[in-house]
Amino acid sequence: MMSSAEVHRSDTMRSNFSTGSRQSSVRDARPQSNGHSMSNGQIGIVREAAQMVEILKREAVFLTGGRDRRGGPVLTFPASNDSGQVSYEDLATDYLCSLPSTESAKLGFTVLFDNREHHYKEVKPLLKLLQDALGSSVFAVYIVQPEKGKLNFSFRRERNLSIEPQNITVAKLKNIIQPNQLSIELGGSLDYKHALWLERRLGLEKFVKEAKNVAMELERTFIQITDRLSRDEKITPQELLRQHQSLQESVIYIPERTIQHGRQLYQDWEDDAVAAGLQVANIERVDFAGPHFTLDQVAAMNHIKKLVEGLEGQLERIQDLWRDRHVQLGDKLQLSEMEQAMRTVVDWILGPAEKLLSSQTDIGTTYETADELRKQHEQLELKCTDSYGTYAELRHKSVDAIEQQPEKAADIEAQRDYMDTVCRSFAARLQRRRNLIITSVRFHRLVNEINQLLDDFFKWLSIDMECEDIKAVEEMLMALNEKCDELIAVCEQAVNEGQNLLDQLSLPVKNAFGQDVSPDNSKHTEHVEMLLGRLQARRGEAEEFAQVRRLKLQQLQQLKKCEGDAEQAITWILELYSAAVQKMSEGTGDPITEQAIQADLRELQDTAKNTYEYGKQLLQAALHLRRSLRYDLSPNNDQAQRLADAWKQFSLGVQERASRLDTQTDFHRRADQVLEDIDRLLVVISQVMNSEITVESLVISHSQLRSSVDNEYELTTAMGQELLHRLQKPMLSQRGQRQMEMEDPYVAAQVENKLKELEAKYKLMHENWLEMTQGLQLARDGTLLGPDRRPWQQQMNQVIEETVTMTTYGSHLQSAPPIERGGSEWERLLQQLREVGVAVMTSSS
Known part of the structure; x- marks a missing residue:
């Protein structure tokens, strides 16, 4: 650091350098030689210091850089023992004198000889050298002498020398040269070091x-x-850039x-x-x-x-x-590289990629081979991925290149458009090939799926139909329809895919130059058409089998429906029979009620008959269906037998019930008539007891009625007993087994009550009649006359008086108003008489 x-x-x-102008040329600083071997305003170099290093090291002469008071350069010959023995070239005075500027050189050199040590015995040769080297550029020559003592140097001018030296001391020398321009050796303050000067001079000249x-x-x-x-x-951009970089x-x-x-x-x-x-x-x-x-x-x-x-x-x-x-x-190289990349992309697409794509024309004959072709195509697409990426990048670069180099816009756009045409055409063909392979894969997959569905469908159709009820039949029919719908849907999809595949195979293929490069797809077309034909044939066969199974299921559905409805008919008949039984059990002896019951029974009977006929038709249809389906006929026979038994039970039971009802009705009618006649006799007897009429009149007028009552009573009682006995028996026996269905206890109770009532009233009437007739006989004999009567007669009269108001009907038979038989008044009177008879019978008991 x-x-x-x-x-x-x-x-x-740096700050000192900044004061000058950088725009000055180095050529302005080049030396320009003149007559004195100096430059105008610059330092001229005749020879280089490096060529005379050894001479300059001798220190025979110095150019310290000092100036005299005029501004002229000072050339100093120091005290040296070698100065007088060297040549002009060895002193290098020409070199030293060429160093000051032209302005300084024009003022003339001041030459100093340091002879204080008496080194210079003879200066003429040196002056000769100075004259030859400097000529008129020498202003003055001073020989520095010691301050004291004699001058140790004398000079006599010669003709061939134009320089005349002068002796001078150091003290006087300062009048000519300022002390700061004199070296320290001459009494000045200029610190001149020749070795350092030489070093700097060598460095300057080298620089x-x-x-x-x-x-x-x-x-x-x-x-x-x-x-x-x-x-x-004519040179490639890469080479140009390399050469240009080499200039760095x-x-x-x-x-x-x-x-x-x-x-x-x-x-x-x-x-x-x-x-x-x-x-x-x-x-x-x-x-x-x-x-x-x-x-x-x-x-x-x-x-x-x-x-x-x-x-x-x-x-x-x-x-x-x-x-x-x-x-x-760089721009040109980038453009060249972009153009080269475009050519590379185009060449790869038109070359290897085109060969790879053209070689892949098969569509496969099975799902596995088609799927393998799909994988191969994906590998081709992966190979094209880099080219597509480069293509997209080049399109982006072309936009930037046009912006940066608008003069090249036409060429760039032309190459880009050509690359677009080639790449887009190839991409379209590649996508078309992909669509073709994918369609083939889907088509063959659907063909396999349909074949599997058809195999499963035929296997399912081969299984026997086992349906317990109509719900199971409906479920199987629904399953059949669902399978058929699924099969039809997949078949339609496969046919559509196959037709789509055929359409794609028939389309022409053209390359980027519009040339037709369509492959021969005749074998593939025949293969697809063959598969479609097989598919349609198997589909037709499946539909035929499905239609047969559907018909059988429909027949089976109809069979179950018929048998179910027949079973319902049997149930209805039995229910109608129960209703008829219930209706017939509602008999009260009232004729109007009985007529209504009879009408209802007839309606029930008609309904049951229609139901029976409907059941027979259903079973007949079921029989034909079973024969068509080749089913066992025994269930149909059993059901027909149960239908017949149900109808027999209804018809015979209702018939028996109707017969019993008729007998019951006839019994009640005859019993009511007998009761009515008995009541009439009892009324007449009561009149006799009340002395309203005589016994003789009674016997005379009502003997015939009495005889009729006796006969009817016996017949009616016998009928009632027979009816009770009949009511105790079952209605009918079915298929050899006794049917334990008994009559309503209310009906038997009615018959029993009616018989009891008949018996009670008849007994009352009979006893009174017998007593009266016996009384008549006694009266004839005079035994039973007068107010003395038996207590039971009084009691009977009291009961009659309490229950029947005789004034309503008259005091005797002739005065009694006629009453319409069967009317409401008739019924009311009969009821009153029954109550009288019961009361009398109870009283007598």
């Missing part, structure tokens, strides 16, 4: 030489760069090293001045009042500064040109 002092010196050097070479190289490079702008079309060493690195060398040299001179205690605030002028740089030092440093600034300006200009050219070449 640099120390703080070094950093300060470097900053100071000047390097600067000239660099300037020439920069000029040559500038010309080279500008010249290539017009003739580099000469354009950037070498000049920068040289400039850094100059700056360092400048810094070294400043460091020397600082070390000598000189003021370095202003190096453009020399102030003779104090210790400053000498004019030679100022001239050298200015020369370094101008060279550095010239190099910097030239370098900046050429670097700007180099950078601009580098950008141009």
Whole structure:
């Protein structure tokens, strides 16, 4: 790392360099020789110090850089033992005299010979050398003598010498040259060190030489760069950029090293001045009042500064040109690479990709082969992925390139459009191939699926139908329809995919140039059509089998429906029979009620008959269906037998029930008639008991009625007993088995109550009649006359009086109003008489 002092010196050097103009050319700093071998305003170099290092090291003559009071340069011959024995070339006076500026040289050189030590015995040869080297540029020659003592040097002018030296002491020498312009050896304050001067001079000349070479190289490079702008079309952009980058060493690195060398040299001179205690605030002028740089030092440093600034300006200009050219070449290289990438993409698509795509024309004959072709196509698409990515990137780059180089827009757009055409055409063909393969995969997969479905369907159809009820039949029929619908849907889908595949195979294929490159797809078309034909054939066969199974299921459904309805008919007949039984059990003996019951029974019977006929038709249809389905006929026969049994039970049962009802009705009618007649007799008997009529009149007028009542009573009682006996028996026996269905107990109770009532009233009537007739016989005999009566007669009269109001019907038979038989008044009177008979019978009991 640099120390703080070094950093300060470097900053100071940069600030000093910044005071000059960088636009000055190095060519302005080149030496221009004159008659005195000096440059106009610059230091001219006849020979280089590096060529006479050994001579300069002898220290035979010095150019300290001091000036006399006129401003002329001071050339000092120090005390030396070799000065008088060297040649002109060995003294290098021409070299030293060429170092001051032209302005200083024109003032003339002041030459000092330090002879205080008596080193110079003879100065004529040296003067001769000075005259030959400097000519008229020598202003004065001073031979410095000691302050005390005799002059140790005498000179006699010769004709061929135009220079006349003068003796002078150090004290008087200060009148001619200021002390700060004299070296310390001559009593001045100028700290001149010849070794350091030689070192700095060598460094300056080396830098000047390097600067000239660099300037020439920069000029040559500038010309080279500008010249290539017009003739580099035949060279590839890569080569141009490589050559251009190779100039970076000469354009950037070498000049920068040289400039850094100059700056360092400048810094070294400043460091020397600082070390000598000189003021370095202003190096453009020399102030003779104090210790400053000498004019030679100022001239050298200015020369370094101008060279550095010239190099910097030239370098900046050429670097700007180099950078601009580098950008141009970079853009050109980018454009070239983009064009090359476009060509690469197009060549790959038209070459290997086209061959790969053209080689893939098969669509597969099975699902496995088609799927394998799909995988191969995906591999091809993966191979094209990089090209597609490059294609997309190149399209984006082309837009940027058009914006950056509008003059190339037409060419870029043409190449991009061509690449677009090729890539899009290939992508379309690639996508079409993908669609074709995917369609083939789907088609063959559907064909396999349909074949599997058909195999399962045929296997399912081969299983025997076992349906216990109509619900199972309906479920099987529904399953059949679902399978058929599924099969039809998949078949339709496969046919559509196959037709789509055929359409794609029939389409022409064209490349990017419009050329027809359609492959021969005749074999693939035949294969697809063959599969579609097989598919349609198997589908038709499946539909035929399905239709047969559907018909069988429908027949089975009808069979189950018929047998179910027949079973329902049997149930209905039995229910109608139960209803008929219930209806017939509602008989009360009332004729109107009985007629209504009879009407209801007839209606039930008609309904049962129609149901029976309907059941027979259903069973007949079921029989034909079983024969068609080749089913066992025994269930039909059993059901027909049960239907017949049900109808027989209904018809015979209802018939028996109707017969019993008729008998019951007839019994009740005859019983009511007998009761009515008995009640009439009881009324007449009561009249006899009340002495309203005589017994003789009773016997005479009602003997016939009494005989009729006796006969009817016997018949009715017998009928009632027979009816009770019949009611105790079952309605009918079914298929040899006794049917334990008994009559309603209410019907038997009615018959029994009616028989009891008949028996009670008839007994009452019979006893009273018998007693009256016996009384009549006794009366005839005079035994039973007068007010003395038996107590039971009084009781009977009381009951009759309490129950029957005789005034309503008259006091005797002749005065009784006629009553319509069967009317409401008739029924009411009969009821009252029954109650009288019951009461009398109870009382007699």
